[in-house]
Amino acid sequence: xxxxxNFIKTIMEDDIxxxxxxxxxxxxxxxxxxxxxxxxxxxxxxxxxxAKVFNGKTNLRYDDTNPSKEDDVYVKSILEDVRxxxxxxxxxxxxxxxxxxxxxxxxxxxxxxxxxxDDLTAEQMAEYRGNLLEPGKESxxxxxxxxxxxxxxxxxxxxxxxxxxKVLRAKIDxxxxxxxxxxxxxxxxxxxxxxNTKDKWCVYPMYDYAHPIEDAIEGITHSLCxxxxxxxxxxxxxxxxETEMPKIPRQIEFGRLGIENTVMSKRYLKFLVDxxxxxxxxxxxxxxxxxxxxxxxxxxxxxxFILSTGLSKVNSTVSKDMLEAAIRDxxxxxxxxxxxxxxxxxxxxxxxxxxxxxxxxxxxHSEKPELGEREIAFGRTIYIEKEDFLEEKPNKKxxxxxxxxEVRLFHAYFIKAYDVVKDQEGNIIEVLATYDKETKSGSGxxxxxPNGTIHFVEQTTALEATFNFFDEMLDNDETKKLEDRFxxxxxxxVNGFVESSLKDVLDLEKFQFLRxxxxxxxxxxxxxxxxxxxxPLKSSYK
Numbered sequence: 320x321x322x323x324x325n326f327i328k329t330i331m332e333d334d335i336x337x338x339x340x341x342x343x344x345x346x347x348x349x350x351x352x353x354x355x356x357x358x359x360x361x362x363x364x365x366x367x368x369x370a371k372v373f374n375g376k377t378n379l380r381y382d383d384t385n386p387s388k389e390d391d392v393y394v395k396s397i398l399e400d401v402r403x404x405x406x407x408x409x410x411x412x413x414x415x416x417x418x419x420x421x422x423x424x425x426x427x428x429x430x431x432x433x434x435x436x437d438d439l440t441a442e443q444m445a446e447y448r449g450n451l452l453e454p455g456k457e458s459x460x461x462x463x464x465x466x467x468x469x470x471x472x473x474x475x476x477x478x479x480x481x482x483x484x485k486v487l488r489a490k491i492d493x494x495x496x497x498x499x500x501x502x503x504x505x506x507x508x509x510x511x512x513x514x515n516t517k518d519k520w521c522v523y524p525m526y527d528y529a530h531p532i533e534d535a536i537e538g539i540t541h542s543l544c545x546x547x548x549x550x551x552x553x554x555x556x557x558x559x560x561e562t563e564m565p566k567i568p569r570q571i572e573f574g575r576l577g578i579e580n581t582v583m584s585k586r587y588l589k590f591l592v593d594x595x596x597x598x599x600x601x602x603x604x605x606x607x608x609x610x611x612x613x614x615x616x617x618x619x620x621x622x623x624f625i626l627s628t629g630l631s632k633v634n635s636t637v638s639k640d641m642l643e644a645a646i647r648d649x650x651x652x653x654x655x656x657x658x659x660x661x662x663x664x665x666x667x668x669x670x671x672x673x674x675x676x677x678x679x680x681x682x683x684h685s686e687k688p689e690l691g692e693r694e695i696a697f698g699r700t701i702y703i704e705k706e707d708f709l710e711e712k713p714n715k716k717x718x719x720x721x722x723x724x725e726v727r728l729f730h731a732y733f734i735k736a737y738d739v740v741k742d743q744e745g746n747i748i749e750v751l752a753t754y755d756k757e758t759k760s761g762s763g764x765x766x767x768x769p770n771g772t773i774h775f776v777e778q779t780t781a782l783e784a785t786f787n788f789f790d791e792m793l794d795n796d797e798t799k800k801l802e803d804r805f806x807x808x809x810x811x812x813v814n815g816f817v818e819s820s821l822k823d824v825l826d827l828e829k830f831q832f833l834r835x836x837x838x839x840x841x842x843x844x845x846x847x848x849x850x851x852x853x854x855p856l857k858s859s860y861k
Contacts, residue, residue, distance in 0.1 A: 325629060325630035326573075326630065326632065327365075327369060327541070327543065327571055327573065327630060328369060328372065330541070330569075330571060331343055331369065331372075331373060331540075331541060334540065334541075335373060340540045342373070342374070342375055342376070342540070343369070343370050343373040343375030343376075343540050343541065344370070344375055344376050344377070344378070344409075344537065344538055344539050344540050344541075345366040345367075345369060345370045345375065345376075345377045345378075345539065345540070345541055345542075345543060346366065346377060346378040346379070346380050346534065346537065346539050346542070347362055347363050347366045347367070347377065347378075347379055347380070347401065347408075348380045348381075348382045348414075348530070348533070349381065349382065349397050350381070350382045350383065350384075350385065350388075350389065351381050351382075351383055351389045351390065351391075351393035351394045351397060351514070352385065352388040352389050352390070352393060352585065353393060353585035353586075353588065353589050353600075354393065354396050354397075354400075354585075354588070354600040354601075354607045354608070354609055355396070355397055355400045355607065355608045355609075356583050356585070356588065356605075356606045356607045356608065357578065357581070357583065357606050357607075357608070357611065357621070357642075358575060358576065358577070358583035358606075359400075359608070360404060360608060360621055360625055361575075361576045361625050361628075362543070362545070363400075363401055363404055363406065364404065364621075364622055364625045364626065365543060365573070365625070365630065366543055367406045368626070369541075369543075375540075376409035376410075377406070377408060377409055378408055378409055378410045378411070378412055378537055378539070379397070379398065379401055379408035379410075379411045379412070380411075380412040380413070380414060380533060380537070381394060381397070381411075381412070381413045381414065381415075382414050382526070382529070382530070382533070383413055383414050383415045383513070383514065383515060384414050384415070384523050384524050384525070384526060384529045385509075385523065385526075386509060386511040386512060386513035386514065386523065387509060387511040389513075389514050390514060391514050394514065396600070396609060398411070399609075400608040400609065400612075403608065403612055403618055404608070404618045404621065404622065405618050405619075405622065410537075412533075412537065413515055414529055414533050415513060415515040415516050416515075417529075417532065417533055417536055418516060418519075418520055418523075418524070420532070420536065421524045421528070421529055421532050422476070422522070422524075424532060424562035424563075424564075425472070425487060425505060425506060425524070425528075426469065426472070427562060427563065428489065428505075428561060428562065429465060429468045429469055429472060429487075430465055430469070431561065432465060432490065433489060433490050433491075433561050434468065434487055434488065434489050434490055434505065435458075435460060435461055435462075435463050435468050435487070435488055435490055436460065436463065436467075436468050436471035436472055436475065436485050436486070436487055436488075437458050437460045437461070437485065437486050437487075437488045437502075437504075438460050438484070438485055439458050439459075439460070440483070441483065444458075444486075444504070447493075448493075448498065448501050449493075449501070450498075451496075451498070454493060454494040455493035455494065455501040455502070456493060457493050457502075458488070458502065461490065461502070471485065472487055472506070472522075475487070475506070475508055475521075475522050476520070476521065476522045478510075478521045480508055481508070482507075482508045482509060482510060483507075483508065484508065485508065486504045486506060486507050486508075487504070487505050487506035487522075488502045488503065488504050488505060489502060489503050489505050489528070489554075489557070489558075489561075490502060491503070491554075491557065497550060497553055497554075498550075499527065499550055499551050499553065499554045500553060500554055500557070503525070503527055503528075503554060504525050505524060505525050505527070505528035505558075506522050506523065506524055506525065506528070507522065507523060507525065508521060508522055509521065509522075509523050527551055527554050527555070527558070528558055530542075530555070531555045531556075531558040531559045531564075531568065531570075532558065532559075532562060532564065534559075534568040534570075535559050535562075535564035535565075535566050535567065535568055536564070536566075538566045538568075539568040540568060540569065541568070541569055541571055542555075542568045542569065542570045542571070543571055543572075543573060544570060544571075544572055544573075545572065545573065545574070545575050546572050546573065546574050546575060546632070546633070546634055548570065548572055549572045551570075552570045552572070555570045556570075572632070573630050573631065573632065574630075574631045574632060574633045574634040574635055575634045575635075576625070576628055576634075576635060576636075576637065577634065577635070577636035577637070578606070578636065578637060578638075578639050578642060579636055579637070579638050579639055579795075580639065580791055580793060580794075580795045581606050581639065581793075582606065582793060582801070583606060587801055588600070588605060588606075588607060590801060590802075591605070591801070591805070594802065596802065596805050596807075597792075601613045601843070603615075603787065603789060603810075603841070603851050604789050604792040604809055604810060605792070612827070613827075613839075613841055613843060613851070614789070614839065614851050614853060615827070615829060615837070615838065615839025615841075615851050615852075615853035616646055616853065617646065617649050617650070617653075617829070619649050619653075620645045620646040620648070620649035620650070621645070623645045623648070623649065624641065624642050624645035624646075627641075627645065628641075640858050643854045643858060644858065646837070646853060646854050647837065647854050647856075647858075650829055650831060650837040650853065650854070651831070652687070653687075653829065654684075654829040654830055654831045654837055655683035655684060655690055655828075655829070655830050655831070656682075656683055656684055656685075656830070656831050656833060657683070657693070657817065657818055657820065657821055657830045657831075657832060657833070658695070658729065658774045658775065658776055658817070658818045658832065658833050659774075659776070659784065659786070659815060659816065659817045659818070659830075659832040659835060659838070659850070660702040660703065660704055660774075660775070660776045660781070660815050660816045660817075661704065661786050661813055661815040661835065662704055662705045662706065662813070662815065663702040663703075663704070663705070663776075663815060663816060664702065664703055664704065664705045664707075664708055664747070664748075664749075664750065665700060665701075665702060665748065665749045665750070665778065666700070666701050666702070666703055666708075666734070666736075666749070666750045666751075666752055666775070667699060667700050667749060667750070667751055667752070668699050668700070668701070668734060668752050668753065668754045669699075669751055669752070669753060670753045670754060671698065671699040671754055672699065673699055674699075675698060675699070676696050676697070676698045676777065676779065676780065677696075677697050677698070678694040678695065678696055678697075679694065679695045679697060679730050679731060679760070680692055680693075680694055681693060681694075681695055681730045693818075693820035694819075694820060695730055695731070695777075695818055695819075695820065696777035696779075696780040696818070696819050697728075697731050697732070697777055698777045698778070698779060698780075700777070700778040700779065701728070701775040701776065701777050701778055702775060702776045702778055702781060702816055703720065703750075703773055703774070703775050704773070704774075706719075707719040707720055707726075707773045708720045708721065708736070708747070708750055709721050710722055710739060710747070712724055712770075717770075718770055718771030719770070719771050719773055720734070720736050720750070720752075720770075720773060721736065721770075722736050722737065722738070722739070723735070723736070723737065724736065724770045725767065725769045725770060726769050726770050726771050726772065726773050727758070727760070727769040727771070727772040727773075728760075728772070728773065728774070728775050729760075729772055729773070729774045729775070729833055730760050731759070731760055731775070732754045732755060732756065732758050732759055732760070733754065733755045733758040733767070733769050734752045734753065734754045734755075735752055735753050735754075735755075736750050736751070736752045737751055737752065737753065738750075738751040739751065773834070774833045774834055776816045776817065776818050777818075777819070780818075780819040781816035781817070781818070781819065782816060782817050782818070782819060782821060782822060782848055783814065783815075783816060783848065784814070784815055784816060784817045784821075784848040784849070784850060785812060785813070785814055785846060785848065785849045785850065786812070786813045786814075786815055786838070786850050786852065787810065787811070787812055787813075787841070787849070787850065787851045787852065788810075788811040788812075788813065788852045789809060789810055789811075789851070789852065790806060790808070790809040790810075790811075791806060791809060792805065792806055792809050793805060793806060794806060817832075817848060817850075821848065824840045824847070824848065825840060826840055826841070826842040826843075827839055827840060827841075828840045829853070830850070831856075832850075834856070835856070836852050836853070836854065836855040836856050837852070837853040837854050837855075837856070838850040838851060838852055838853060839851050839853050
């Protein structure tokens with residue numbers, strides 16, 4: 320972001336130059352009520368990267384003001400995701416740590432005549448609020464005395480009323496054209512157990528009241544949020560001013576980033592998990608950060624993707640192809656190369672000595688010697704992909720193996736097919752071929768031009784492996800209910816083989832399987848050689 324300009328960076332530069340602030344402090348404030356998704360990655364990366372430009376700081380703050388939906392599982396996963404993206408928060412805070420101060424500031428508002436306890440039901444409050452064309456009506460309880468409001472609010476805090484029986488509302492302006500300023504609720508009663516403060520409180524601040532106070536307490540200079548909070552900004556500023564916070568943060572909104580045919584909503588994603596349509600929050604088809612991590616996306620690729628989309632004042636949606644291109648670029652440079660056979664066909668090289676195995680030393684990445692070398696086995700019997708052999712060459716464009724044609728095996732020799740073995744149904748189950756020992760790769764042999772180059776795995780040393788392929792999890796008909804859009808046929812499992820050099824792979828290690836695509840090791844279910852396709856070698860974008 321250092322070399323990129325955007326409207327928020329310009330505001331920050333002006334604030335530093337005018338000495339309004341001597342440093343930049345931002346925050347990422349998720350509610351711990353679900354796992355983070357790619358949409359949150361934009362907020363994380365934007366906050367941390369902008370602060371970094373000015374040698375500033377970024378806090379992680381859990382916005383845990385709604386105990387009925389929050390859980391420690393989510394608290395842990397959020398920190399794990401932020402760190403996975405490559406960021407370490409300057410401080411880790413909980414909104415719940417400020418409950419006492421928020422409560423005290425609410426009492427200050429009551430004493431100033433700017434807050435009152437209301438007995439209207441939620442339905443009545445909605446009715447009294449009016450709409451965009453009609454002003455609201457004042458609650459009949461709006462003019463209670465300061466003393467009565469203080470007593471009622473303390474009774475709320477002491478558990479004397481049922482949930483929904485009373486709320487504390489700010490007293491602003493029921494005729495305001497901005498609906499958010501029509502005496503918004505700022506405290507509600509809830510007897511839910513809180514993951515942090517346990518059962519200490521039974522009144523909890525509403526988001527629009529809590530958030531500006533949290534920012535002010537932490538000395539946040541620029542409070543960055545998504546576009547739907549633009550209409551809430553006057554209320555944000557009102558709360559900071561009227562609760563007499565000594566430090567004044569500034570709220571700035573930017574557009575959300577959507578990805579075509581990808582649901583970015585914790586509520587919807589939680590629905591898929593709760594209905595067991597997916598294996599969990601970290602299902603490799605899910606757009607959660609834990610899901611894409613398990614799938615094999617890299618933090619570097621996600622950062623490059625988010626930064627390449629820029630920052631805008633409007634919501635935008637980009638093609639999934641743009642995200643996959645960023646992943647492909649990263650893996651192209653950093654993934655080790657190896658060979659895997661996903662749909663095997665046996666080839667017997669009849670003029671190669673029986674029982675002999677030779678090992679060919681080759682780099683993991685021809686342009687990255689630092690990734691090291693591996694040994695590839697070669698012998699009399701190998702596996703190739705079924706699609707790499709046809710009895711008769713269909714046309715000149717077919718650059719693979721067919722009868723009486725010669726191909727090069729990656730890193731090994733030229734082989735020539737001369738016969739096939741078929742089962743009773745007429746399916747080819749084995750190809751018979753010969754090799755030319757003068758054509759060993761690296762020997763400088765260039766006397767003949769083969770009909771293409773294909774990959775292989777030696778049969779006796781081959782390791783059995785599982786390959787997972789994923790289609791779109793949801794169809795793109797947004798008029799249907801989410802459960803009806805779910806594609807239950809979006810996860811395909813195939814069994815094949817990988818070369819013997821992969822016997823000690825690590826969880827989440829990345830490989831480019833030659834001619835196949837980019838894959839990531841997924842050992843979550845205890846399967847050692849289990850690979851998820853991250854992205855194909857080339858875009859399938861139409």
